[in-house]
Amino acid sequence: MIVVGADGPGKLQVRDVPAPIGNGRALVRLERAGVCGTDLKILDGAMPVAYPVIMGHEMVGVVSRTGSQGRLPCGTRVLVNPGIHCRNCYLCDTDRPHLCRHGGLLGRDMDGVFAEQIALEEHFLHVVPDVIDPDASGLLQVLGTVVHSQQTVAVMPGSVAVVIGLGVSGLLHLQLLRAGGVDRVIGITRSAWKLDLATRLGALAVATPEDAAGVVADVSGGRGADLVVEAVGTGSTVAQAIELCGSGGEVIVYGTVTGEGGPMPYYQLYFKEITLRYPRAARPEDYDRAIALAASGRIRLDPLVTASFPLENAPDALAAARSGEHLKVLLTP
Incomplete structure (x- = not known):
């Protein structure tokens, strides 16, 4: 499968790698991924990361294999919560999992979502109704924050x-x-x-x-x-x-x-x-509210999408995002 990663500052790579193995996690196939300023900083070396890393943290996809919890059947559209947390520490127990010190952000602290398919625990996935347009769904993670x-x-x-x-x-x-x-x-x-x-x-x-x-x-x-x-x-x-x-x-x-x-x-x-x-990131319930707002039509997401590129054309997508001529740039399967 195709993934997009940074091997070091200024070293963007589009490569073919083996598909992930679930091992109890759900497999999620890419529908849309958003390019963020954080991705540009990681690529530029302006944000400390351990290279190489698969980039990206804004993703909506479709469950292609259910996880061990069996909560999300195949075919379910989902938003990925990129704020990985342990669910056991003081911050997680006090409804602040987005500040968990034992987790991190997909695409920065661990491999991210610029991939045809990812494997992730089901509790990091939020159901997205079909009423939300695929391109509009690429903004749900930002709306959650x-x-x-x-x-x-x-x-x-x-x-x-x-x-x-x-x-x-x-x-x-x-x-x-x-x-x-x-x-x-x-x-x-x-x-x-x-x-x-x-x-x-x-x-x-x-x-x-x-x-x-x-x-x-x-x-x-x-x-x-x-x-x-x-x-x-x-x-x-x-x-x-x-x-x-x-x-x-x-x-x-x-x-x-x-x-x-x-x-x-x-x-x-x-x-x-x-x-x-000084707010940071989002809690799981913030993503649920963002999805509900988008589904109700109270927040318009579609006017903010100004360009999209196939995953294999990620270098062009990141260049477009850097140009200042666009709002949200998306990657597609």
């Missing part, structure tokens, strides 16, 4: 929310806020076509980073945003999120920030008594 990051958000009608960065995750955040009853959501990016898409997906207003402060002031009556979601992952965009947030508000740092980007407005955090949250 967005659901997780907003789980503690206390918003109400009349709240003002801002999303900085309108890539895949930012546009999902925008839609989830709208589905949760926030009618005043502002999207911020420099990309004109993403601003237009954000408007079509429900944003009340959009702005470039340079115009954001004025637009937020106009929409909020000068009080600032009640919630700001940072979905870029730079120090400068976190700083802007703090500046746009109003007193008593909340900032969700969804993007993975490594520390660069200039000074942080720490005094503003104190002066405005801002709650700062």
